[in-house]
Amino acid sequence: MSQNETTASYLKALGHPVRLMIARELIKGQKCVGEVESILNIRQANASQHLSILKINGIVDCQRKGNLKCYYLKSPQKIQQLIDILEEKSPER
Numbered sequence: 001m002s003q004n005e006t007t008a009s010y011l012k013a014l015g016h017p018v019r020l021m022i023a024r025e026l027i028k029g030q031k032c033v034g035e036v037e038s039i040l041n042i043r044q045a046n047a048s049q050h051l052s053i054l055k056i057n058g059i060v061d062c063q064r065k066g067n068l069k070c071y072y073l074k075s076p077q078k079i080q081q082l083i084d085i086l087e088e089k090s091p092e093r
Contacts, residue, residue, distance in 0.1 A: 013057035014082070018042065019050050023079050026060060030072040 001009075014020055021040055025031055031039070037047045051071050054060040059079070062071045073079055 009057050010059065013053055013059055014079075016050070016053075018046070019054055020083075022047075022050055022054065023059065023073065024083070026071060026073045027076050027080055030070050032065070032068045032070040034068070036071070 014023060018040065022036055025036065025039055033044060033047050033051065036042075036051065037044045040047065051060060051062075055062065055071070059074065060071045061074050062069050064070075
């Protein structure tokens with residue numbers, strides 16, 4: 001996969017509102033699926049599906065804690081910088 005394709009898939013994965021909300025929560029720290037479900041008020045299956053897409057695209061990784069799967073951002077500063085850049089207000093002219 002070329003660098004352009006990798007970057008595009010990364011941006012596409014973050015381009016969904018729920019996945020962006022998940023990324024914002026994970027910037028704050030590691031969360032288990034149930035926590036994501038509760039915080040975002042979505043179903044467990046939906047949370048797992050979105051987390052899986054983020055994992056496939058290299059944005060998050062997970063670790064097991066007993067029966068729980070807990071997710072974290074692989075590069076939280078990169079995600080925060082990306083959000084900051086994209087949400088920066090354009091200067092008034």
